[in-house]
Amino acid sequence: MSSAENKKRCMAMVLLMVGLFGLVIAQDQFLYGTFPKGFLWGAATASYQIEGGWNENGKGENIWDRMVHAYDGGIKDNSTGDVAADSYHKYMDDVAALKETGVNFYRFSLSWSRILPTGRIDQINQDGIDYYNKLINALLDKNISPMITLYHWDLPQPLEDIGGWLNEEVVDIFGAYANLSYSSFGDRVKSWITFNEPLVQSHLGYGLGIFAPRVKGSGKTDYIAAHNQIKAHARAWRIYDADYRATQNGEVGITFNCAWDEPKTQNPEDIEAAERALQFELGWFAHPIFSANGDYPPIMKEYIASRSAKEGYNMSRLPEFGQTWVNYIKGTHDFFGLNHYTSRLIYRVKGGNETSYENDQDLASSSDPSWPSSASSWLKVVPWGFRKLVNWIHKEYNGVRLIVTENGFSDHGQIKDDDRAKYYTSYINELMKAINLDGCNIFGYTAWSIIDNFEWSSGYTEKFGLYSINFTDPRRPRSRKFSAEVYSNIIANNGFPASSTNNMTMYPFKIQFPSKQHNLHDHL
Numbered sequence: 177m178s179s180a181e182n183k184k185r186c187m188a189m190v191l192l193m194v195g196l197f198g199l200v201i202a203q204d205q206f207l208y209g210t211f212p213k214g215f216l217w218g219a220a221t222a223s224y225q226i227e228g229g230w231n232e233n234g235k236g237e238n239i240w241d242r243m244v245h246a247y248d249g250g251i252k253d254n255s256t257g258d259v260a261a262d263s264y265h266k267y268m269d270d271v272a273a274l275k276e277t278g279v280n281f282y283r284f285s286l287s288w289s290r291i292l293p294t295g296r297i298d299q300i301n302q303d304g305i306d307y308y309n310k311l312i313n314a315l316l317d318k319n320i321s322p323m324i325t326l327y328h329w330d331l332p333q334p335l336e337d338i339g340g341w342l343n344e345e346v347v348d349i350f351g352a353y354a355n356l357s358y359s360s361f362g363d364r365v366k367s368w369i370t371f372n373e374p375l376v377q378s379h380l381g382y383g384l385g386i387f388a389p390r391v392k393g394s395g396k397t398d399y400i401a402a403h404n405q406i407k408a409h410a411r412a413w414r415i416y417d418a419d420y421r422a423t424q425n426g427e428v429g430i431t432f433n434c435a436w437d438e439p440k441t442q443n444p445e446d447i448e449a450a451e452r453a454l455q456f457e458l459g460w461f462a463h464p465i466f467s468a469n470g471d472y473p474p475i476m477k478e479y480i481a482s483r484s485a486k487e488g489y490n491m492s493r494l495p496e497f498g499q500t501w502v503n504y505i506k507g508t509h510d511f512f513g514l515n516h517y518t519s520r521l522i523y524r525v526k527g528g529n530e531t532s533y534e535n536d537q538d539l540a541s542s543s544d545p546s547w548p549s550s551a552s553s554w555l556k557v558v559p560w561g562f563r564k565l566v567n568w569i570h571k572e573y574n575g576v577r578l579i580v581t582e583n584g585f586s587d588h589g590q591i592k593d594d595d596r597a598k599y600y601t602s603y604i605n606e607l608m609k610a611i612n613l614d615g616c617n618i619f620g621y622t623a624w625s626i627i628d629n630f631e632w633s634s635g636y637t638e639k640f641g642l643y644s645i646n647f648t649d650p651r652r653p654r655s656r657k658f659s660a661e662v663y664s665n666i667i668a669n670n671g672f673p674a675s676s677t678n679n680m681t682m683y684p685f686k687i688q689f690p691s692k693q694h695n696l697h698d699h700l
C-alpha cells in the first residue's frame with residue numbers, strides 16, 4: 177500500500193470517527209436547558225381545514241369548496257371541509273384548548289371568501305368580519321395573541337375564474353384584501369403572515385394539479401403562480417409598511433415550507449444536489465425576499481434556462497421579475513416563517529425528458545429506512561434535520577429573525593399518541609440546540625395543529641392535532657391527547673430545565689413527563 181493511500185485511509189478513518197461522534201452528539205443526545213426568556217409558543221390551524229360553514233351567512237365559494245364538490249374530488253376518503261372541525265361555530269372550544277395548552281399565540285388563517293365572497297373589496301360580507309372579530313377578541317380575553325395568515329390556499333373561486341394565481345391582476349386584488357384585513361383587525365392583531373407555503377400552492381395547485389385549483393403544467397404554470405404570489409406578498413408588505421406600521425406597530429412576514437435535504441452520499445455531485453434541492457424548494461421563494469441581491473437563486477435561473485433552451489423555448493420557463501420588481505420585492509419582511517416536518521436524502525440524477533419542476537433540478541430523493549414513519553407517506557421523523565435546516569437558513573439569509581410557524585406529526589387520531597409526544601420533544605429539543613448551541617436567531621415555535629382537521633387531499637385519514645375531534649359526532653367534541661400535555665409541559669418550563677448533573681442523556685421520552693391520568697371524555 178502506498179503512503180498516499182495510507183494517508184487517505186487514515187484521513188477517512190479520522191473523518192469517519194469525527195462523523196460518528198458528531199452524529200451521536202448532534203443527533204441522538206437530549207440536551208437539558210431552557211429557551212431564551214420571552215420565547216413565544218403557539219399552535220396553528222388554517223381556515224379551510226377547520227372552519228366548515230362553507231356557504232353560511234354570505235361566505236363565497238373558494239377553490240377548495242369547488243374541488244371537493246366535484247364528482248371526482250381528488251380527496252382520499254371522498255370527504256370535504258364542508259363542516260370539518262366546525263370551528264365556525266365551535267371556535268370557543270378551540271380557544272379553550274389553546275388556553276389549556278398555555279400557548280402565547282394562535283396562528284390561524286382568514287377565509288378570504290368569508291370576508292370577500294367575490295374576492296374583491298367592493299362586496300364586504302359583514303358576517304365574516306364579525307366572525308374574526310369574535311375570535312380575535314376571545315383570544316385576547318385569554319391573553320393569547322392572534323397571528324393571522326392572510327392566505328392559506330383558499331382562493332375565492334371568482335378569482336380563479338379569471339386565472340387565479342396565473343393572472344397578475346390578482347396581485348393588486350390580494351393587496352386590497354390585505355389592506356382591508358389590516359384596517360379591520362390590525363388595531364388588535366400585531367403579527368401577519370401574507371402567504372402560507374407558496375411552494376405547495378404553486379406546485380401542487382398549479383403544477384401537479386393535486387391540490388385546488390388542480391391546474392396541471394409543472395415546469396411552467398407553477399413558476400407563474402409562484403411569481404405572482406411573491407409579487408402579491410411584496411405588495412401586501414409594502415401596504416402595511418407605508419400605511420399601517422406607524423399606527424399599528426405590528427409585523428408582516430411570510431411562511432415557507434422546507435424539508436432538510438441531506439446529501440445521500442459524500443460524493444460532491446450529491447452534496448451539490450442537496451444544496452440545489454434547498455434552493456429549488458426554499459430559495460425559490462426566500463431568495464427574492466430575503467437575500468441581499470433579491471431575485472431567484474442563480475442556480476435555479478441557470479438550470480431552468482438551460483433546460484428551456486434545450487427544449488426549444490426562446491426564453492426560460494422561469495419568469496423574470498425585471499429590476500423594478502426585484503427592488504420592490506427585496507427586503508419585504510419583518511420575520512422569516514418556517515414550516516418544517518421532515519428530511520430527505522438527496523442524490524444527483526439526470527432529470528427526465530418531460531418538462532417539470534422536478535426534472536429541472538437533476539436530482540432525486542429517498543429516505544433512510546431507519547427513520548420512523550408517520551401516517552403521512554412523506555413525513556419521516558428526523559429531529560436532527562430540523563437543527564441543520566435552521567442553521568442553513570441562518571447562514572444563507574444573514575442571521576434572519578425566524579419563527580417556526582408549523583411543526584408536527586401525523587397518526588390516525590388516537591388519544592394516547594406517544595409517537596407525537598416523542599416527535600415534539602425531540603424536534604423542540606433540536607430547535608433549542610440551534611438557539612443555545614449554534615446561535616440561531618429564532619423567536620418562536622408553533623405546533624401544527626391544535627386540533628385534528630381536514631388534511632387536504634388526504635381528507636380525515638391523517639391527523640395532526642394536539643386535541644382529537646370525533647368527526648362523526650355532529651357536536652365535534654374536542655378531547656385532549658397525551659401530546660397536548662407534553663407540549664403544555666414544555667411551554668410551562670420554557671423548554672427542558674436541567675434535572676441532572678450530566679446534562680446530556682438520551683431522550684427521556686418516558687421519564688421526562690410523568691403523565692397525569694387522562695380521560696377520554698369531552699372535557700371542554
Ligand SMILES: *[C@@H]1O[C@H](CO)[C@@H](O)[C@H](O)[C@H]1NC(C)=O
Nearest residue numbers: 246247248249251252253254
Ligand atoms: C370515492 O369516489 C369515487 C368515485 O367518485 C370512487 O371510485 C371511490 O371508490 C370512492 N372512494 C372511497 C374511499 O369511498
Ligand SMILES: *[C@@H]1O[C@H](CO)[C@@H](O)[C@H](O)[C@H]1NC(C)=O
Nearest residue numbers: 351352355356359414415419
Ligand atoms: C387601503 O384602504 C383604505 C380604505 O380603508 C384606502 O383609503 C387606501 O387607499 C387603501 N390603500 C391601498 C394601497 O389600496
Ligand SMILES: *[C@@H]1O[C@H](CO)[C@@H](O)[C@H](O)[C@H]1NC(C)=O
Nearest residue numbers: 484487488489490491492493
Ligand atoms: C417566444 O415565443 C413565444 C411563443 O412561444 C412568443 O410569444 C414570444 O414573443 C417569443 N419571445 C421572444 C423574445 O422571441
Ligand SMILES: *[C@@H]1O[C@H](CO)[C@@H](O)[C@H](O)[C@H]1NC(C)=O
Nearest residue numbers: 486487526527528529530531
Ligand atoms: C430522452 O431524450 C433523449 C434525447 O432526445 C432520448 O435519446 C431518450 O430516449 C429520451 N428518454 C426518454 C425516457 O424518453
Ligand SMILES: *[C@@H]1O[C@H](CO)[C@@H](O)[C@H](O)[C@H]1NC(C)=O
Nearest residue numbers: 645646647648649650651696
Ligand atoms: C363519535 O361519535 C359517534 C356519534 O356520536 C359515537 O357513536 C362514537 O362512539 C364516538 N366515537 C368516540 C371514539 O367517542
